[in-house]
Amino acid sequence: MTPVLITAPTVPLVSLDDAKRHLRVDHSDDDVLITGLVAAVATKLDPALGGVLGRALRPATWELRFPHFPCGKIELPYPPCTAIASIEYDGFDGITRTLAEFVHYRVFLRPADRSFVTPIYGGSWPSARGDYESVRIRYTAGYAIAGGEDSLPAAIKEWVLLQLGTLYEHRETVVTAPAAVLPADVDTLILPFRVFG
Numbered sequence: 001m002t003p004v005l006i007t008a009p010t011v012p013l014v015s016l017d018d019a020k021r022h023l024r025v026d027h028s029d030d031d032v033l034i035t036g037l038v039a040a041v042a043t044k045l046d047p048a049l050g051g052v053l054g055r056a057l058r059p060a061t062w063e064l065r066f067p068h069f070p071c072g073k074i075e076l077p078y079p080p081c082t083a084i085a086s087i088e089y090d091g092f093d094g095i096t097r098t099l100a101e102f103v104h105y106r107v108f109l110r111p112a113d114r115s116f117v118t119p120i121y122g123g124s125w126p127s128a129r130g131d132y133e134s135v136r137i138r139y140t141a142g143y144a145i146a147g148g149e150d151s152l153p154a155a156i157k158e159w160v161l162l163q164l165g166t167l168y169e170h171r172e173t174v175v176t177a178p179a180a181v182l183p184a185d186v187d188t189l190i191l192p193f194r195v196f197g
Contacts, residue, residue: 002065002133003077005048009058009142013042013152013160022161023168034168041163045156045190047078048142054195055079056141057152065133069125073108073118078141079195081115085138089128097126114195115139159189 012035019034020026045051048060056062056078064076069089084107087099099105104123109115117137119125128134143152150157 001070004063004065005060006063006138007061008048009042009046009056009060011058011145012038013046013057014038014157014164018157019161019164023165030168033171034164037164037167037171038160040167041160044163045160053190053193055193057143057156059140059142059144061085061138061140064137064139066128066135067132068128068130069135071125073116074137075114075116076137076139076141077114077195079114080111080143081109081139081141082144083140084117085140086136087117087138088136089126090131090134092127092129094129099126153193155189156193159186162186162189 014022016031016035016038019038020031023034025034042057043049043051045053045055046057046060047054048056048058048062051057054077059082060078062076062078064074084101087105088096089099090096101107103120104126105117105119106121107115107117143150145151
């Protein structure tokens with residue numbers, strides 16, 4: 001199983017307005033810097049950007065690839081999965097076929113945990129060619145902003161703002177005065193959201 005990033009997230013973890021409010025910045029001189037720092041903090045967490053949280057933080061398109069269908073359910077990495085775009089496979093004849101939801105498979109969306117797909121009740125996955133990447137499941141994962149409401153968990157957002165504050169205040173690599181350090185337990189904000197394996 002190989003998750004491949006198809007479309008990277010385009011929405012920042014926190015808006016520029018929220019970031020400036022947290023930093024108590026009321027001018028636009030540092031807008032580019034603050035936007036860059038938000039993006040830098042995102043790289044620590046979001047797997048689409050190389051982060052280690054194991055959870056998609058903003059909507060991104062992923063494709064899970066296999067040589068053949070595994071038995072039973074197929075878990076989708078990087079929750080929360082919000083939609084399945086397609087499930088395709090190459091048959092023994094080399095022809096690509098697309099499976100249909102409710103006809104060939106069922107989707108189980110789990111906002112807090114890994115979502116998964118299974119064959120329809122009493123059914124099984126079809127036989128795929130068995131070549132590299134013969135089976136492809138394309139899906140969207142990540143917390144969206146819809147109707148002005150942000151679904152990113154508040155604890156993750158707070159962690160991002162705390163990291164942002166530290167980077168903004170100490171933006172040089174060399175510190176001549178004693179540096180302020182975030183308390184070690186600040187990472188407990190994001191620990192409940194970590195997805196392993």
